Amino acid sequence: MKKSIGILAAAVFAASALVACGGSGDTKAEETTKAAEETEATENKGEETTKEAGEAPAELKKIVVGASPAPHAEILRAAKDVLAKKGYELEILEYVDYIQPNLALESEDLDANYFQHLPYLESFNAENGTKLVSAAALHYEPFGIYAGKTTSLEALSDGARVAVPNDTSNEARALLLLEAQGLIKLKEGADLTVTKNDIVENPKNLDFYEVEAAQIPRVVEDVDIAVINGNYAIEAGFKVSEALAVEDSESIAATTYGNVIAVREGHEKDENIVALVEALTSDEVKAFMESTYEGAVVPLF
Numbered sequence: 001m002k003k004s005i006g007i008l009a010a011a012v013f014a015a016s017a018l019v020a021c022g023g024s025g026d027t028k029a030e031e032t033t034k035a036a037e038e039t040e041a042t043e044n045k046g047e048e049t050t051k052e053a054g055e056a057p058a059e060l061k062k063i064v065v066g067a068s069p070a071p072h073a074e075i076l077r078a079a080k081d082v083l084a085k086k087g088y089e090l091e092i093l094e095y096v097d098y099i100q101p102n103l104a105l106e107s108e109d110l111d112a113n114y115f116q117h118l119p120y121l122e123s124f125n126a127e128n129g130t131k132l133v134s135a136a137a138l139h140y141e142p143f144g145i146y147a148g149k150t151t152s153l154e155a156l157s158d159g160a161r162v163a164v165p166n167d168t169s170n171e172a173r174a175l176l177l178l179e180a181q182g183l184i185k186l187k188e189g190a191d192l193t194v195t196k197n198d199i200v201e202n203p204k205n206l207d208f209y210e211v212e213a214a215q216i217p218r219v220v221e222d223v224d225i226a227v228i229n230g231n232y233a234i235e236a237g238f239k240v241s242e243a244l245a246v247e248d249s250e251s252i253a254a255t256t257y258g259n260v261i262a263v264r265e266g267h268e269k270d271e272n273i274v275a276l277v278e279a280l281t282s283d284e285v286k287a288f289m290e291s292t293y294e295g296a297v298v299p300l301f
Helices: 002-053 069-078 080-085 100-106 118-128 168-180 213-222 230-235 252-256 271-280 283-293
Strands: 061-067 088-094 112-117 132-140 144-147 161-165 199-201 207-211 225-228 259-264
Touching (some): 061 069, 061 271, 069 080, 069 088, 069 112, 069 230, 069 283, 080 283, 088 271, 100 132, 112 118, 112 271, 118 132, 118 259, 144 230, 161 213, 168 225, 213 225, 213 230, 259 271
Parallel strands (some): 061 088, 061 112, 161 207, 161 225
Antiparallel strands (some): 112 259, 132 259, 144 225
16 A cells, blocks of 8 residues: 555656646747747848848048049039949049149049140140040130120220240130230131241231240239139139120130040059049039039030
8 A cells, every 4th residue: 555655646746746747848949939039020120220221331432533623623512422322432632723634644643634625635745744544525615705904895905915824835826816806816727736926817916925824813813814814713703794805605615615524545444534424524523513613614524
């Protein structure tokens, strides 16, 4: 009898032990499953957050462009966001003359420059032995005749002093504009290489004062009239609407003197240059040119 009771008690104890172990195992499994589910949920949430925020942008590649302060550097700044979307950070170095940005480009301190028209670039190459070329023509800036001591072309007196750029291509452009106003007559077949020595008629005996193009706005008050490059006129605060005369859009000068993106020969199709040109010829930049300069900068695209 005692033996039977002992066996029965052992059986009950064993059954109880089995139930306890089973309960403990089920709880642990449930806890493990719950932890795994929470981890997965956290990971999924992290993935969703990453998708919502967007992946971090790749590091932008730098492109360095030299430019005159106005309008070229201003136009470049208007293209910065467009260029960034193409993967490039635009660094703009400003120059106040027409020589250093070409020398800097030739010496590879710049990837490109934007300040000059093609005739000037070709003239610079011939005079300096550089090998720079145009990657694209972007706009032209009408030359204007601005009042100094004399407030109208009709009021010009005999011997009136006229300031014109002293470099070959820009002086030719100034003389062609003066000829279009009937103030002088150039030799037959005059083109973009003429100088004041090619004037065959000068009924008012105009006295031509040759000055570095960038300096002409500073001498306007010292002369009767001045012929000023579009970019320097803008920079100095002159408005095309205030000019005594402006190049006609169909003139040889307007169709020839498109301002270009200059690069070293052989680099016209480099990936960064193609991206730069695409950004500068975008709808956003065209709208900026037209709304900002009111005819002083005319897009060629």
